[in-house]
Amino acid sequence: MNTIPVYIISGFLGSGKTTVLINLLQELKRQRKTPGIILNELGEKNVEKHLFTDQQVFELLNGCICCTIQEDLKLTLKEFAKEAQVKGADVLLIEGTGVANPLEITEALLSPEFFHTYELKSIISVIDAANFLEYQSIFSSSKEIRTLLKDQVAYASSLIVNKTDMADEKKRKKIESKLQSMLKNKQGNLYFTSYGDVAAEALLNTAIPIVTLGKNEKSCGCPPDCDGEHVRKHSNHGAFQAVKIENVPSINQQNFKKWLQSLPSDIIRGKGVVRLAETGQLYDFQYAGKQLNMSKLESNDEECVIVLIGLQGSTDSLRQSFESAFL
Numbered sequence: 001m002n003t004i005p006v007y008i009i010s011g012f013l014g015s016g017k018t019t020v021l022i023n024l025l026q027e028l029k030r031q032r033k034t035p036g037i038i039l040n041e042l043g044e045k046n047v048e049k050h051l052f053t054d055q056q057v058f059e060l061l062n063g064c065i066c067c068t069i070q071e072d073l074k075l076t077l078k079e080f081a082k083e084a085q086v087k088g089a090d091v092l093l094i095e096g097t098g099v100a101n102p103l104e105i106t107e108a109l110l111s112p113e114f115f116h117t118y119e120l121k122s123i124i125s126v127i128d129a130a131n132f133l134e135y136q137s138i139f140s141s142s143k144e145i146r147t148l149l150k151d152q153v154a155y156a157s158s159l160i161v162n163k164t165d166m167a168d169e170k171k172r173k174k175i176e177s178k179l180q181s182m183l184k185n186k187q188g189n190l191y192f193t194s195y196g197d198v199a200a201e202a203l204l205n206t207a208i209p210i211v212t213l214g215k216n217e218k219s220c221g222c223p224p225d226c227d228g229e230h231v232r233k234h235s236n237h238g239a240f241q242a243v244k245i246e247n248v249p250s251i252n253q254q255n256f257k258k259w260l261q262s263l264p265s266d267i268i269r270g271k272g273v274v275r276l277a278e279t280g281q282l283y284d285f286q287y288a289g290k291q292l293n294m295s296k297l298e299s300n301d302e303e304c305v306i307v308l309i310g311l312q313g314s315t316d317s318l319r320q321s322f323e324s325a326f327l
Contacts, residue, residue, distance in 0.1 A: 003119040004084060006092045007204070008105050010152050011126030012135065012145075013098030016162040018048055019196030020126055020203075021095050025055065027200030028091060036080050036089040038073070040097050056089055073108050081117050092118070101151045103268070103309075110242045112272050112305045120242075122206040125156035126196070130166035132175050153182045157206045158189040165194040241310070243318055248304040249326055250277040256285075257292045259325045263318075267310035273302045 007024065011017045021037070028035045036056040039049070049057070058076050080092060096105055102123045109120050134140045135149055153159060159179065164172060172192065179190065189206065191198045251274050260270055270287035282297040282304070308318065 002090075003117060004081065004090065004092050005121045006094065006109055006118050007121055008102050008109075008123045009093065009095045009126070010100060010102040010105075010123060010156070011098065011160075011162075012128060012149055012152065014131075015098070015126040015128040016160075016196045017095055017098075017126050018051065020124065020160060020162075020198070021093060022051065023196055023198070023200045024093060024203060025052075027204060033091050034087070034089045035091045035093055036084065038076055038080070038092065038094045040073075040095065040100065056083070056087065070104065070108055073105070074111070074113075077108070077114060077118065081114075099148060101148065103151060103155055106155070107269055107271065107309065110271075110307055110309055112303070112307060115244060115305070115307070122157040122203065123155055124158045124160065124203055125152045126160045126162050127153070127175070127179070129161050129163045129172065129175055129192075132161075133171065133178070136178060150182055153179060154184045156183070158191065158203050159183070160196065160198055161190070161192045162196055163194060164192050241315075243308045243310075243315055245272075245306040245308070245318075245322055246303075248272075248274055248306055250275045250280070251326060252277050253294070255325065259321070260287050260292055261290050263308070263321070264310075267308050269309040270306065271309075272306040273297065273304055274306065275304055 009017050009021055009024075025035060025037075034056075036058070037052060038058045038060060039052070040060045041062075049059070058080060060072050060076060063072070080089070083089065084092075094105060096102065102125065106120060106123065108114075109118050128135075132149075135145055138146070161172075161175060161179070167175065176190070176192075183190075189202070253276050256274065263270075268288070271285060273282055273284055275282050282300055282302050283294045284297055285292060285294045287293075306322075
């Protein structure tokens, strides 16, 4: 089964995410693609459901998929993958709530259980030009809102500044300056528009690199005779990358923790499945903020794999670090 490309649509309340989603659906229809949609709402009812009556829609209500109902998101991803095989859906669009952190949604998609099912193509973030500066002001918004907007902007592959018809030239320049200082990906795509009117084809053409490191592979995940040129060509499409380490041997827990904590600061998250040398058992692990959490798995035949999510950097240095510590 081929991996299913996924596009995350992020943005604060009222920014115009749904308009962008509809434009993407129209472009996918033009390309004769069969999309599926995951719609997330904080309330008990999705009042915009009528806009997608002829689409394959999965609703996640009563919570935010990046936190309170993330497990529901994982279950929905499993369900969609099964239906995709039957109904032929070949692309997935995820629209989070206005208070969703796209990095948390990304973490779910890049879990080892979905690594061979989904391919994260892009995080599309939508900004409300009419209110953005007010949301960023310490005098008119909360710290929580400012932090959320920073995360929604920082990791975007494509950033859409919407509702520019409601902002004069001076305000637009201030917004652009602020956004450029917040973007982790200085080569990311930045669009200024009204009514979500952006060329959908361009939004669908981005790709976040996924790099696989294995014992007998190059840092790009290919056989030894590959020169890795395709990774260099695509490395500017996203603010971050996911590095998957396969063929993981049994690991001592304390050594594993020390290795994770020694990684560069641009490694934001880590997750996966490892076998501890002390017990011989498999453990699921989560790593964030220099903290490692592990939980024993019931099954003892899962693939051992480490997934590191962070800003784009040298995969060769990660390979060397891992091999030096454990091989």
